[in-house]
Amino acid sequence: MVGEAAEAQGTIVLRGVGKHYGAVRAVDGVDLDVRRGEMFGLIGHNGAGKSTLFKLMLGLVTPTAGELRINGAAVTGNGFRAVRRQIGYLPENVVLWDNLSGLETLRFFARIKDVPAGGCPAVLERVGLSAAATRPVREYSKGMRQRLGFAQALLGSPQVLLLDEPTGGLDPHAIHTFYDTLASLRAQGVTVVLSSHILAELQARVDRIAVLSDGRLQAIGSVRELREQRDLPVTVTLRIASDAIAAAERALSAVPAQLVVERVEDGLEVRCPRLVKSALLLALAPLGDRLLDVQITEPSLEDLFFTDADGGMR
Amino acid sequence: MEWRPLVAVARKELRDRLRNRWVVAVAVVFAVFSLVIAYAGGAQQGTVGLRSIEFTIASLVSLVIYLVPLIALLLGFDAVVGERERGSLDLLLALPITRTELLLGKYLGLAAALALAMLTGLAIVGVVLWRQFGTSGLYHYAGFVLSALLMGLAFLSLAVAVSVVARDRTRASGAAIALWFFFVLVFDLALLGVLVATGGQVGGAAFPYLLLLNPADVFRVLNVFSLDDVSSFYGLTSLVPPALSDPWVMGGAMAGWIVVPLGLAIWRFRP
Numbered sequence: 188m189v190g191e192a193a194e195a196q197g198t199i200v201l202r203g204v205g206k207h208y209g210a211v212r213a214v215d216g217v218d219l220d221v222r223r224g225e226m227f228g229l230i231g232h233n234g235a236g237k238s239t240l241f242k243l244m245l246g247l248v249t250p251t252a253g254e255l256r257i258n259g260a261a262v263t264g265n266g267f268r269a270v271r272r273q274i275g276y277l278p279e280n281v282v283l284w285d286n287l288s289g290l291e292t293l294r295f296f297a298r299i300k301d302v303p304a305g306g307c308p309a310v311l312e313r314v315g316l317s318a319a320a321t322r323p324v325r326e327y328s329k330g331m332r333q334r335l336g337f338a339q340a341l342l343g344s345p346q347v348l349l350l351d352e353p354t355g356g357l358d359p360h361a362i363h364t365f366y367d368t369l370a371s372l373r374a375q376g377v378t379v380v381l382s383s384h385i386l387a388e389l390q391a392r393v394d395r396i397a398v399l400s401d402g403r404l405q406a407i408g409s410v411r412e413l414r415e416q417r418d419l420p421v422t423v424t425l426r427i428a429s430d431a432i433a434a435a436e437r438a439l440s441a442v443p444a445q446l447v448v449e450r451v452e453d454g455l456e457v458r459c460p461r462l463v464k465s466a467l468l469l470a471l472a473p474l475g476d477r478l479l480d481v482q483i484t485e486p487s488l489e490d491l492f493f494t495d496a497d498g499g500m501r
Numbered sequence: 502m503e504w505r506p507l508v509a510v511a512r513k514e515l516r517d518r519l520r521n522r523w524v525v526a527v528a529v530v531f532a533v534f535s536l537v538i539a540y541a542g543g544a545q546q547g548t549v550g551l552r553s554i555e556f557t558i559a560s561l562v563s564l565v566i567y568l569v570p571l572i573a574l575l576l577g578f579d580a581v582v583g584e585r586e587r588g589s590l591d592l593l594l595a596l597p598i599t600r601t602e603l604l605l606g607k608y609l610g611l612a613a614a615l616a617l618a619m620l621t622g623l624a625i626v627g628v629v630l631w632r633q634f635g636t637s638g639l640y641h642y643a644g645f646v647l648s649a650l651l652m653g654l655a656f657l658s659l660a661v662a663v664s665v666v667a668r669d670r671t672r673a674s675g676a677a678i679a680l681w682f683f684f685v686l687v688f689d690l691a692l693l694g695v696l697v698a699t700g701g702q703v704g705g706a707a708f709p710y711l712l713l714l715n716p717a718d719v720f721r722v723l724n725v726f727s728l729d730d731v732s733s734f735y736g737l738t739s740l741v742p743p744a745l746s747d748p749w750v751m752g753g754a755m756a757g758w759i760v761v762p763l764g765l766a767i768w769r770f771r772p
Binding site: 242249267269272274276278279280281282287300301 | 503505506508509510512513516517520521587588589591592594595596597598772
């Protein structure tokens with residue numbers, strides 16, 4: 188039993204979870220296994236069900252179907268305090284209390300979480316708010332408020348972090364620092380589930396992604412797996428000496444695959460199936476040094492996401 | 502139920518109201534209005550200045566019966582709906598705290614702010630009364646302050662119930678003002694209207710008990726009866742059944758007005 192409990196630390200398990208409001212299916216039949224120490228991204232349009240899914244995981248919303256377990260325990264019922272002490276949560280667009288200082292705000296959360304209030308300054312330091320600790324939240328910028336919200340989630344060293352749009356309002360430098368913090372937490376075995384609109388931000392950083400649309404999971408896997416499943420075309424940008432462009436076009440027409448070739452400034456832009464990349468480059472070999480530069484762009488998460496959300500994938 | 506999270510929420514609410522000067526402002530309002538009313542309360546009878554503790558209290562009763570319900574309703578109407586609107590309610594509910602603890606913590610914190618403001622303001626008047634009349638009548642004055650506080654807690658309980666039910670802050674503030682109009686202005690008039698229109702046929706002996714349905718009337722009856730001079734002055738002893746002159750009965754009715762709306766709020770607030 189003890190071994191099992193230790194095994195389940197930092198895991199999130201959803202089995203057939205649904206939340207229906209009458210005929211509206213906010214979340215429908217979601218199965219999910221998030222592993223300990225995993226950085227897990229949740230993407231989807233507004234209204235796709237991301238926030239409801241977070242609230243289900245926290246036990247704020249009672250599922251109409253299915254079962255949820257965090258750290259191997261049910262999120263509601265008698266054991267809810269123990270489970271919640273292991274969860275740090277940052278809701279989307281949270282506004283904290285204007286009249287309290289950052290430090291007072293954190294101490295308030297520490298008292299409820301039953302965490303020593305002495306640790307609050309260190310957590311403020313971690314999110315870069317030490318200098319503003321005693322200033323009222325009224326005077327905080329949007330980014331500082333968001334960082335204070337993140338600090339509150341970090342209190343008590345939770346094993347699971349649930350972060351709903353955590354980088355909203357942060358400037359690029361703060362976003363960088365934020366992900367650095369997440370990376371070091373993950374290294375300590377903390378499990379992170381986060382959602383974001385800014386997919387480019389997620390794709391380099393998460394281990395796996397779930398795409399949510401109309402309350403259902405449309406796809407789940409690492410960014411690479413999703414790319415391979417979808418087989419979206421890669422884009423090859425060729426910079427070619429102006430006298431060799433025609434020759435390059437002839438060479439490409441000999442490649443036995445479906446290519447989309449477009450003339451761009453100082454060269455060509457080709458979209459081709461992922462597996463044809465090398466055949467394409469081989470065909471261009473005779474150009475020699477007239478081929479000045481080659482750049483291959485993988486499909487972005489945005490490309491994946493928007494084709495999924497349009498219902499392209501099943 | 503655990504006390505620690507409940508007390509944490511209560512402390513946060515009180516600190517918030519101290520920090521935004523709400524407590525100081527309300528204390529000043531109480532002190533200034535009370536002093537003016539105490540001095541000018543007898544002006545209709547052609548005199549100004551403090552006459553006796555009992556008549557000062559009678560003047561203060563008519564002030565407090567307007568002021569306290571309004572202040573309590575304004576204090577509490579956004580307790581829950583305000584957090585809901587700014588998005589912090591989800592965060593609070595996701596903490597290791599039950600909904601009952603959260604709501605009770607909010608109520609106790611706001612009640613402490615209200616009590617602190619009222620007691621400070623009315624204590625200033627108490628000092629003036631003591632300098633004028635000595636300690637003899639302060640017992641009555643303390644009873645008046647306590648009953649005013651209980652009435653405040655009853656209206657705060659109603660306000661918190663409104664804040665749980667209302668969908669947004671605007672509706673909540675509308676409902677709070679409507680409750681004030683109903684209990685403070687409309688209720689007595691409506692009772693009187695029914696009595697006069699039916700020539701006293703409807704209600705009959707049960708009529709005085711209908712006063713228990715309004716915490717402001719409970720407060721009024723409590724105070725009028727504790728003052729022997731005043732009750733004989735108004736000839737009330739002949740009008741109201743003896744049960745209503747028992748401060749324990751009226752205190753119980755007021756306790757009901759504190760517990761029942763809050764209980765309904767807790768029931769309605771469950772997930």
